[in-house]
Amino acid sequence: MKSAIEAIYHIRSDARAIQERARAVAIEQSVEMPIAAIEDEHVLGEIVGEVHAIRDLGGGIFEVRIGLNAQTTGDDAGQLMNMLFGNASLLDDVILHDAVLPREMLDAFGGPRQGFAELKARVGASRRALTCSALKPQGLPSAALAELARRFAEGGVDYIKDDHGLADQAYSPFAERVAAVSEALRSGGYKTRYVPSLTGDLETLRRALGIARSAGIDTVMLAPMICGPSNMHALARDNPDIAILAHPALGGAARIAPPLLIGKLFRLFGAGAVVFPNFGGRFGYSRQTCKALARAALDDWGGVRPAVPVPAGGMKLQRIPELLDFYGDEVMLLIGGDLLAARERLVEETRAFMASVERYAYG
């Protein structure tokens, strides 16, 4: 098989049954029909998934490497997800662990147009880690969110993202919110970037991106598992000057390994920064998962720009040195609730956040 994708699954199975199970998954993820019923030589030789290797990982789990023809994806992000895990996601003994993609596919998708280096350059952060906070709770009027943003900016944070619950709701309609927050940052002369969350179908996303662009915004947030990976990729491709922060909502806990889904695939489809639940917060990702995810987002990968890992989900100020020890400065630290909990001291707490990150970098 030429130009193959290698999909790597973890399959729960008896040792006796694993050969057959691996073969069944290879068929499920390629031709999805009895091999005996296929007459076409091209299909048999080039399209039917091939079991490359099976390795016993212990505990009844096997690593199974399956070759899939790259032509099956038609260079569409959704169809790549479909080929990697469409039907297998419905099997409860299979996890998609990793994928090796051919160089031509990396080039075709292109990854982030604005990656880590560009996100650093925008806010003038050279050696230090990037910082981010979040506008919330949803339900506040736009003016209140704008005032929160002003205070975060006054504290010097690099990026302020919308809570991923903010959409186009009656209490803070998208266009009104974007206008109010942008104006608050502009009139204060802050270099802080506002990162609005775009939601809805692709036409709605495009309209929202146009509104954001008109307000001078150059970074937006999308949840690829909600808007559909093909739609995020279309926006990345058509707006090379806009950086995309990907949110993991609806990404599932464990069926697709987070380093692959969030670290690699979101990056490949155009995200320059990837939010994920950090270890020791409200979610169950392990240190090992978080490290692997950060590496997947940053590692050399053909010509694909690195994406910034953005650990989040219940982070607290006192953990900053620990997190920088763990991630190095190749990270954007996202602290939302813990800053908001400071209420009237929000500006001071945000300053403390920045000071802690700068002290770590510059001593």
Add this chain to the structure above:
Amino acid sequence: MKSAIEAIYHIRSDARAIQERARAVAIEQSVEMPIAAIEDEHVLGEIVGEVHAIRDLGGGIFEVRIGLNAQTTGDDAGQLMNMLFGNASLLDDVILHDAVLPREMLDAFGGPRQGFAELKARVGASRRALTCSALKPQGLPSAALAELARRFAEGGVDYIKDDHGLADQAYSPFAERVAAVSEALRSGGYKTRYVPSLTGDLETLRRALGIARSAGIDTVMLAPMICGPSNMHALARDNPDIAILAHPALGGAARIAPPLLIGKLFRLFGAGAVVFPNFGGRFGYSRQTCKALARAALDDWGGVRPAVPVPAGGMKLQRIPELLDFYGDEVMLLIGGDLLAARERLVEETRAFMASVERYAYG
């Protein structure tokens, strides 16, 4: 809280911790920040998720019913998914089991424009169950797929869907495939409907739908968890004469209960027929799950049209009476591989499929 959504989760927890865990999920799925940091009375009273009830289901699992303000969704399908399960999907102790949606939301989404009754009427099936088969394997050229379709139609099947692996690939480009298959069915004078699979971003989907419509096609297939639910909903809303068959690819095995995801939500967002893995085939869904899914697709639900349940995934001809006993005639039986395995006897096997369904209905 007015006009509430009730999200019903199954949470794995100690009995001692469940109150706190339920409260944490209610916060995670609404404001996602410490309650103590919220000053706004409207947010505290109307937006923060409310734990309505907790019930011990035994075995360390609790049913938790949480009220969420319907305004938080802005009547967008993706945002509804986000509010129901966005961040909670990243928690490995929470399953989204069901959701009760307010009548205004049902009206706003509108469900299928072409539901079960319309899908029956199109092929003149009154009392009997509907039938469907699948074009595959991918990798065949368009002409070979068209010839397969002709033989299925000669056998009398009602609907022929693309394999969900068929996209816009070099070996059978979408426009070429649609032209070839439609022409094969038209020139034979068959009433059989071809259901092409649409893939890609929303613009690509719209373009593909236009190509299909020009070829006289009135039913298409989409995988909402790949294309994004908002995009499927946009197509359903803007093309009220087109029926949509929803495919469960990437729907996950067990994190969102299939009766809710496939039976209710896909229906709500506009699918008039919903494919799902039947019990006793290649997938692990239980009889109970399949029955609940079929009921969810068919039951009275405000003014939302019923969707046809389409059990699939390794069905065989000899199971037809059993499946009709189980589902009644409110079903579209989808048999793909088992017919294709007949090879040169495909027309006869398809006739046997139809005869079995008709005999069951008309004696």
